[in-house]
Amino acid sequence: MKIHEHQAKQLMAARGIPVPLGRVARSVDEAVAAVRPLIEESGNPVVVLKAQIHAGGRGKGTFREHPDVRGVNVITGGIEGGPSAAEEEVRELAQQMLGSTLVTIQTGDEGKKVSRLYVEQGIDIARELYLAVLLDRAASRNIVMASTEGGMEIEKVADETPEKILRAEIDPAIGLAAFQANELAHGLELDGEAAKNFGRFVKALADAAMELDTDLIEINPLVVTGDGHVIALDGKMSFDDNALYRHPDIADMRDETEEDPSELAAKNAGLNYIKLDGTIGCLVNGAGLAMATMDTIKQVGGEPANFLDVGGGATADQVTTAFQIITKDPNVKGIFVNIFGGIMQCDVIATGIVEAVERVGLEVPLVVRLEGTNVQEGKTIIEESGLEVTNADSLRDGAEKILELSA
């Protein structure tokens, strides 16, 4: 699960990790009202106005409705004109940003609608660094990743100058050791107060990753100020969905407006669904088989409309919901059901399919491939239902048949 920057910073601040002062705003008035207290509290006449969406690249991204407005704006009017001038600048920008669509390198062409802003104090930036805590699968541990190349895309740094990426494995029994923090600080060419502050920062971040069950914390940039403070200028956090049950406060931060409505409906029904751009809807049991079904459709010349794994113990209701979600997609020209029954029995899924079609209706061709436990019973149920269903003998056979029928 992803959260917004302002929420990530709230979680960091609660753990004593330095972040800029800031206020979240859901309306133009709230954004304007945040300006004066921020300037007074920080003593800095500069504030920053940031669009809050679940995607990166906001600084360079622009709004579809206002191509000259960026996702992150530094408000400098306060330097000469005082707080009132900063307020006016924020008002004008907030009016254009709220409700508009921000397109960044990570949102795709469709962009994301902005419904909240974050107003932050300006920071005196001496250096910009990169810092992240994430899982290293090969090591089966979290690692700290740091780089002197803050503000850049880290994948690019990793490709072009891999020597500029520092790594430290976090032993779950010990946490990040002081010497590791010291090594990282040294590698980032920090000394004096800045090195000490960095050490405290990175240790707290490593602990936060384990205690909050994050799958990624990324601070890009992490800034060192002129007087040696180390502050998270940006903050991105995502969480292990399987651990949310023990963090109800974080689960409450979910912003459903950031998620695809069909994917959300599927999740609520206990289904794994991901929408794609093709025309062949798929309903499969098992994640690996569901992926392989999409791949095979592509292999025979089609394009899958979705990934859908009904899991190992789907009920007739879940199958119905799955059909509803698939048929709701106007691009779908045919549906391919591919089941290898292990624990999932073919007769149960067949009953589910028949019920689903009776309840939802079916306006596109349907190909069903059943294999495994109780396969004969399953095939009989479908044959006797009188539904217009084409049977397939294998995954490839099914993919070819649905492609032909939906052409």
Place this chain on the structure above:
Amino acid sequence: MSVLVDKNTRVLVQGLGKTGEFHTDKAIAYGTEMVAAVHPSRAGAEAHFEGETDHSGVPGRDDTYSVELPIYATVKEAVAETGATASVVYVPPPFAADAIMESVAAGLELVVAITEGIPVADMIRAKRYLQGTATRLVGPNCPGVITPNECKIGIMPGYIHQRGKIGVVSRSGTLTYEAVHQLTLLELGQTTAIGIGGDPVNGTNFVDCLRMFQDDDETEGVVMIGEIGGTAEEEAAEYVKTEMTKPVAGFIAGTTAPPGKRMGHAGAIVSGGKGTAEAKIAAMKSAGIIVAQTPSDMGEAMVRALG
């Protein structure tokens, strides 16, 4: 021979809830030597299993079975009383990593964790706990391990298997069934089929399994089934290239998966351009592995690899 499990494997089940009970019954029907259950709230009682023997499993048994399985409060006690050598974990996700560690502490040779949805942080700790012990963990989030005709631990349907000469190792449950089914139809059969699971942190990886199959006299070839996410397949390809003499066929799921999306399995995600199906397929091909274009061709790919 076979790997990991055979007719001498004595299995205890951790978590005798609905799922654990259902699959324990199937395992007994198959002929697996189930010796104990660990379920603290039911400790002291016995669980009764009876039904018709699954004759696709261990040969030479009566047509029906009736078993009283003793239930213990702790793994330690169950091992002391029954001599169990392996454990299968059906414990719900919040408690599953602890159940794994309990079996490690009790000194079991093998722990097979079926549970899906264990928090990654819990598995990081459990994996740390495993370090320096003699226990092998398979899974979590996997179908289990089966040596046809001898021992079935997990949730795979027994009857699709046939004892033979091919080792199977896979991150995906249903794709394992596809491969096994094809190998059975082609009369190649399996020595052992191992589901290593779809989670990002797991106990046993491809290289561990390939090494076991390489050292196993009965295994003549291996089918490995991977998917997007991580670099375990690339590491396996490197092992095949440098160490392995037996033929290997494979398949990688997720060529069409969009980047940044988790495809059902917690570990199936392409992130930052890493973990793509293309990179895995290329690494496998360069190691001489015959890669099937679709899952329907896995058995044929093995036939070609065998030459």
